[in-house]
Amino acid sequence: MSSDVTTTIAVVGGPLVAGHGDGRGLGWVGRVTARTLPSLPELKVYPLAVPAEDSAGLHGRTIAEASLRFTREGDNRLVLALGSGDLDSGRSVARARLDVANILDEALARKVSTFVLGPPPEHDGDRNRRIAELNASFSDVAKRRGITYVDTFTPLLGHPVWQREVASSRDHLPAQEGYGLLAWLVLHRGWFNWLGVQDVLGDS
Secondary structure, three states: OOOOOOEEEEEEEOHHHHOOOOOOOOHHHHHHHHHHOOOOOOEEEEEEEOOOOOHHHHHHHHHHHHHHHOOOOOEEEEEEEOOOHHHHHOOOHHHHHHHHHHHHHHHHHOOOEEEEEOOOOOOOHHHHHHHHHHHHHHHHHHHHOOOEEEOOHHHHHOOHHHHHHHHHOOOOOOOHHHHHHHHHHHHOOOHHHHHOOOOOOOOO
8 A cells, every 4th residue: 555645544433432431541443543653654543433322323324424534535444343232222133233234335335445343242241142142243244245353252251351441430441451452452353454554563
């Protein structure tokens, strides 16, 4: 990719996209952006977060909001950060799957490359069983379309740091270390390959 082409990434999702609960105010998006900028200096990242949103709401706004940030001549990309709002709205796994499929298909039709981050675990066992179903369904939708999908649920489900932070938060959100874990998963699960650049910082 030419270094003089602006890469615009719209990151659409819930409170985790905004980094709520992080004392440094970076969240995973800020951490990933900071790690990526040395490799892609012309990068512009727009976090577009809405709290308590289910997949229907996400579908309703994603392409429209992302398009407002995209440029005519640049490399426009979409990151879809999925959550567990469907559990609260009562939306079925089948309908949630269709919503996500429609978002991905609309992005593909517009030739917008997409990267998907699956819903992370929470501290409630019953909710986690249902999040596991969403995660499996969302992963299948993305992989059927050849789209990179980062499973955050499986590696964080039993992670003591993640569980401690979400358990101690009033809003059940991670803190600095938890967001660092999310950022690590993104960066090491196909991020730079998706962008078509090398990680110039390597393992630093």
